[in-house]
Amino acid sequence: MKRWAFGLVALAVLAGLEASLRGLIGAYNYQVLILVGINIILAVSLNLINGFTGQFSIGHAGFYAVGAYTSASLVYYGGPGFRALTSFLPNMAQNAVLLLLGLLAAAIVAAIAGLAVGIPSLRLRGDYLAIVTLGFGEIIRVLILNINALGGSRGFSGIPQLSNFFWVYFFVLITIAAVHNLVNSSYGRALISIRDDEIAAEAMGVDTTRLKVMSFVISSMFAGIAGGLFGHFTMYLHPNSFLFTTSFNLIIMIVVGGLGSIEGSILGAVLVTVTLEAFRGFGAFRLVNFSVLLVLIMLYRPQGLMGSWTPFKMKQRAAAAK
């Protein structure tokens, strides 16, 4: 009951903010806010596989790209027909339904891609897994680069703008809730046990391969959704937006925030996105700073700023104990 009320209030707040925010903070800040939201979805989902399951993936940008291009192409090529079919609906409702359909497709296709990549590569460990996921991410990008219907190296333009603050943060909330609930379920405990000691987990009867693939698929699915939201906001996609540097940036976010902490990923996504935007005037020096900070954080606080400190979980446990 309480949860439903919270959900309704959150929706109302989001709708209210969407209506007023652009005028209040200006178009540029609004855009940064959207980017922050998309990066939160990406970071939290990447943290599921890297932080909670302990499988080091650096190919997240690949699934992000799959989602972005799936949703964009579906809406671009199928949108006009859909609008003609549902001409009795008001434009706003059409937009919402189109976006949701696009995101659904993005989620499904990205999840399938995650499954296809995950099954063979999750047999590998550590560095090898990292480099294979990086390789897959690049293969996906090169494939997109060679598909003419998706614009190839010219980029994909003319994507209808459907996502906005409301939708992005709606999915931010859903991602956080989903990952939080998953991590605090018995599945989540099993994932964490894989991270902490895979051999011990296996000895305790945890089906490690299946769970690793599951967490990889869920993580890819959310990356796909983030991609869809991104494409329908910027209205233009280019394969170079999904270089492995994008994956590296996501890694930085979750590492700076703290691997294995949802709050940390959110903090990391906000910090990294906002600082990178704020330092735009510094040219290449902002990234020099950034990489030095990354090295220093790993040397002096390898568990990240937040570590695995999760204040909200502790509160919940205390409430349950009562």
Add this chain to the structure above:
Amino acid sequence: MDTFLQQLINGISQGSAYALIALGYTMVYGVLRLINFAHGDVYMFGAFMGYYLANSHWIRSNLGTSAASAVLIMVGAMALSAVLGILIEKFAYRPGRSVTRFTLAFWLGILGAGAGQLAGATFASVAAGASVGILVGIIVEQAGLRPVKQNSRLALLIIAIGVSLFLENGGQQVFGADPKFFPEIIPTHALNAGPIHIDSQKLIVLGMSIVLMLLLNVIVNYTKTGKAMRAVSFNLDAAKLMGINTDRIIAFTFALGSALAAAGGILVSLLYPRIDPLMGVMPGLKAFVAAVLGGIGNITGAMVGGLILGMAEVMAVGYGQSTYRDAIAFIILVLILLLKPSGIMGKGMNEKV
């Protein structure tokens, strides 16, 4: 058939360059079990050092374009890159492993220099910024803030990514982001063997690679330091117990690998003279693929892997789609890891409990 032979020669020269970079990956992986993501950027650094040396006034006026100047440029760039490799090892990778000093001072000094450059762009402001950074770093370290000693390979991997980003962005800041044209440090001759055309540059690349690999082989297999390297690579803790100064051997390994990468950078710049601060990213990743292909940790494997990869790439581009060029290396990687993760020449490693 002529095209095939022509491509074969292109592939061998491209492949030998990959092999030179792959050697550094494989050696560092051997001693530290670390994918040194910064290695491709050391290759970039080497090419830029070669560029600056070749354009330096002293070499131009005293030696001109001769074999002596080419050798001097090569050796100089290799030495400078070796120093960079040692610095990376000492201030980025070692603090998590052994007790070190001045880590914070080093990094804050760099940040301070950058800030000084941004503020005034004069030598004085850069020096002032760097000194402030170093001073703050020393004071904070004296106050007791030391790097956390840990052996998480994940943390090390992220540090490697950080160093790589640092070198790429620092390179854009220091060398300039726009591409530069690598001077012809040795005159080109076109050689014709029947229907096949070979640039003398390609032969030089091939010859130098072979010489360097032979040299490396001698160092690793027939010197005392090489023996120590092999010992550290076999078992770090045991080597330490046997009285080997492992930190020094690891630093030496980085120096050796970085020098080879720099040589690779210059040799590739002879073939493709366009250099820019991001030029190391793709060759770096591909050389890593070559190292994995040959069996990581195995020096002969890295050479073989580099040659196979270069050949595969050149052939694929020559006979098919050049747009898929970047994907080929990764497809090979995925296949090799799925079929034979230990690589062509690697030994299988069992999981230890």
